[in-house]
Amino acid sequence: MTRERIDYTDVLLPYKNMQSSGTALLPKSVYEQNKVSMLAMNFRGPYRIRVDRNKPEPKIEHPYDAIVRVTRSLICGSDLHLYHGLVPDTRIGTTFGHEFTGVVVEVGSGVQKLKVGDHVLVPFNIACGTCPFCSQELYGNCHESNPEATAVGGFFGYAHISGGYDGGQAEYVRVPYADVSPMVIPEGLDIEDAVLLTDVVPTGYQAAEMAGIRKGDTVVVFGAGPVGIMAARCAWLFGAGRVIIIDRLEYRLEFAKQYSYCEAYNFTEMDDPVLFLKKQTDWLGADVCIDAVGCEASGSALQTITGKKLLLQAGAATALHWAINSVKKGGIVSVVGVYGPPFNLVPLGSALNKGITMRGNQASVKRLLPRLIDHVMAGRLNPKGLITHRVPLEEVSDAYHLFSAKLDNCIKPLLIPPKANAA
Amino acid sequence: MATKTEKEQAPMGDRNIADMPKDYIPGWGIDADPENDPTYPMKKWNGADHERLNYPKAPQQDTDVEILKSIERPVVTRVFGSTVPPSGLSGMLRRKAFKYSEGTSAHWMGLILADRINMVEGLIDDLSKGYIPNFFKEWGWPAEWKYNRKKFVQKAAIGTAVTLAAIWLLKKSAKKSR
Numbered sequence: 001m002t003r004e005r006i007d008y009t010d011v012l013l014p015y016k017n018m019q020s021s022g023t024a025l026l027p028k029s030v031y032e033q034n035k036v037s038m039l040a041m042n043f044r045g046p047y048r049i050r051v052d053r054n055k056p057e058p059k060i061e062h063p064y065d066a067i068v069r070v071t072r073s074l075i076c077g078s079d080l081h082l083y084h085g086l087v088p089d090t091r092i093g094t095t096f097g098h099e100f101t102g103v104v105v106e107v108g109s110g111v112q113k114l115k116v117g118d119h120v121l122v123p124f125n126i127a128c129g130t131c132p133f134c135s136q137e138l139y140g141n142c143h144e145s146n147p148e149a150t151a152v153g154g155f156f157g158y159a160h161i162s163g164g165y166d167g168g169q170a171e172y173v174r175v176p177y178a179d180v181s182p183m184v185i186p187e188g189l190d191i192e193d194a195v196l197l198t199d200v201v202p203t204g205y206q207a208a209e210m211a212g213i214r215k216g217d218t219v220v221v222f223g224a225g226p227v228g229i230m231a232a233r234c235a236w237l238f239g240a241g242r243v244i245i246i247d248r249l250e251y252r253l254e255f256a257k258q259y260s261y262c263e264a265y266n267f268t269e270m271d272d273p274v275l276f277l278k279k280q281t282d283w284l285g286a287d288v289c290i291d292a293v294g295c296e297a298s299g300s301a302l303q304t305i306t307g308k309k310l311l312l313q314a315g316a317a318t319a320l321h322w323a324i325n326s327v328k329k330g331g332i333v334s335v336v337g338v339y340g341p342p343f344n345l346v347p348l349g350s351a352l353n354k355g356i357t358m359r360g361n362q363a364s365v366k367r368l369l370p371r372l373i374d375h376v377m378a379g380r381l382n383p384k385g386l387i388t389h390r391v392p393l394e395e396v397s398d399a400y401h402l403f404s405a406k407l408d409n410c411i412k413p414l415l416i417p418p419k420a421n422a423a
Numbered sequence: 424m425a426t427k428t429e430k431e432q433a434p435m436g437d438r439n440i441a442d443m444p445k446d447y448i449p450g451w452g453i454d455a456d457p458e459n460d461p462t463y464p465m466k467k468w469n470g471a472d473h474e475r476l477n478y479p480k481a482p483q484q485d486t487d488v489e490i491l492k493s494i495e496r497p498v499v500t501r502v503f504g505s506t507v508p509p510s511g512l513s514g515m516l517r518r519k520a521f522k523y524s525e526g527t528s529a530h531w532m533g534l535i536l537a538d539r540i541n542m543v544e545g546l547i548d549d550l551s552k553g554y555i556p557n558f559f560k561e562w563g564w565p566a567e568w569k570y571n572r573k574k575f576v577q578k579a580a581i582g583t584a585v586t587l588a589a590i591w592l593l594k595k596s597a598k599k600s601r
């Protein structure tokens with residue numbers, strides 16, 4: 001139940017007093033003498049992050065908590081929205097990271113299933129398991145894990161809009177409701193596959209699932225980032241007849257073609273992507289469109305200026321706009337790209353006139369895990385194939401910049417903390 | 424010359440590809456589910472919604488840090504994150520923003536404004552502790568240098584030019600005012 005370490009209640013006292021000043025650094029002496037600080041990513045403002053030792057190791061704050069020593073963590077397209085300063089209530093000093101695996105080092109008095117020493121994959125959703133939403137398997141929409149916003153579930157390392165939890169781009173993380181979502185990594189499952197199962201695989205899969213694909217359907221996926229690539233790959237599992245992916249980055253389109261067995265087109269080479277897709281689909285429109293881009297889309301000056309520069313809307317809804325306009329009448333638009341809470345410019349008139357069904361959600365990771373692990377073990381999905389960069393946690397600022405600026409053909413960067421392999 | 428029908432103008436790859444066997448794709452069609460009707464929410468309906476707030480709840484987490492709560496719920500959630508509580512001027516703005524519901528711009532715009540102010544507070548905080556942030560590193564420019572050198576040089580050149588111009592202008596105005 002307990003691990004070998006110093007009782008740091010006294011040590012933390014000065015820290016608590018300093019918390020009134022918010023971003024307080026622990027006095028150097030505190031962490032050097034007592035060794036309770038940990039290495040963690042530290043947000044300093046848009047495009048500015050560093051890794052430092054300004055945070056104490058997390059402690060059990062609730063009987064259902066566990067503390068996990070991180071073994072791998074990933075940077076997600078969602079983290080880029082935080083990194084770019086687009087998510088409200090992203091406080092200076094926050095540690096990001098919602099995709100991680102780790103070893104349990106301590107559990108609260110109420111934890112029954114998880115044990116110290118278990119190597120777990122931790123879904124990005126923090127879920128209580130008993131609220132009306134969790135009890136109906138909507139684990140991405142828990143009602144008891146985020147006091148700050150009722151419209152958003154609790155997520156790790158995703159600012160205070162998602163509950164104010166520190167994330168996994170650190171040495172240790174506090175994992176609430178430890179018996180609900182976290183799962184012991186099954187024997188034979190590669191750790192790199194496991195860490196991708198905490199978000200990208202379920203999100204891509206759910207994008208295809210929400211699209212209600214029928215055998216033979218033509219599926220258009222907007223965005224060839226990790227999520228879009230996985231969505232395209234998963235569309236086949238549902239029997240798609242044809243899968244088309246759209247992006248502006250040539251290297252990602254090339255990657256997607258190979259990895260997802262799909263057709264890939266560059267929208268910067270088209271006058272009008274909607275018209276192009278209409279032509280591609282016998283002038284009827286795609287059966288299904290998936291938005292795997294979200295609020296930082298490029299491709300429309302109007303959307304970019306109003307959404308990304310002036311913040312008059314919650315990011316640029318370009319991909320969603322294209323999706324609604326390129327889907328057939330009575331078609332389905334599935335949205336996993338993330339948008340900000342206030343509002344966006346989307347062609348609702350067309351959605352209504354065409355009788356479109358639109359569906360979106362944060363992936364319900366726990367619900368999908370058993371099926372997806374099966375797919376990975378059987379070789380039907382190869383998540384770790386998405387990882388292009390393996391970077392020490394100490395170089396987190398470079399990794400963010402690389403992923404954000406799409407340098408060195410980056411698809412998905414993996415972070416490895418120095419204590420990843422500690423016994 | 425006969426005009427082409429619309430059908431003929433469309434690239435016809437579509438049908439052929441759609442009808443092709445998909446043996447080369449591992450697991451093709453394995454999860455196809457004719458019952459998956461997207462007009463219903465994807466959940467296991469059990470009537471819990473109608474029980475309203477009478478669901479089993481975890482014990483209440485305690486804390487001595489300030490947690491801001493959405494006014495769209497009666498009490499805080501049983502469990503919550505306690506990192507970086509609101510502080511300073513940005514904290515005051517955040518408290519104010521949380522007086523409005525999640526449906527209002529006042530709430531979200533207030534928070535964005537607070538975030539920008541918090542950034543300056545963070546810098547002051549660093550400096551007041553004698554810590555001078557290494558912007559070059561924090562921006563991830565070593566990666567830019569390594570993988571995007573052309574752009575890096577460009578940016579650096581512009582940066583230097585702007586700084587030099589600023590110094591020159593300052594000097595000039597200083598001379599004038601003398």
Ligand SMILES: NC(=O)c1ccc[n+]([C@@H]2O[C@H](COP(=O)([O-])OP(=O)(O)OC[C@H]3O[C@@H](n4cnc5c(N)ncnc54)[C@H](O)[C@@H]3O)[C@@H](O)[C@H]2O)c1
Pocket residue numbers: 076077078079080081199200203222223224225226227228246247248249252267292293294295296297298299318319335336337338339361362363
């Ligand atoms: N719903 C969920 O549970 C969930 C989970 C994870 C990620 N996400 C969201 O999914 C989105 C994608 O994530 P990612 O990790 O793949 O990010 P990413 O930034 O790596 O990928 C986005 C891609 O979209 C491309 N793009 C930009 N504008 C486009 C346009 N108009 N049309 C087509 N493509 C365009 C970009 O070039 C980029 O390759 C993000 O918004 C992320 O927040 C949602």
Ligand SMILES: [Zn+2]
Pocket residue numbers: 076077078079098099124199200
């Ligand atoms: Zn993610």
Ligand SMILES: [Zn+2]
Pocket residue numbers: 127128129130131132133134135141142143144145
């Ligand atoms: Zn719940």
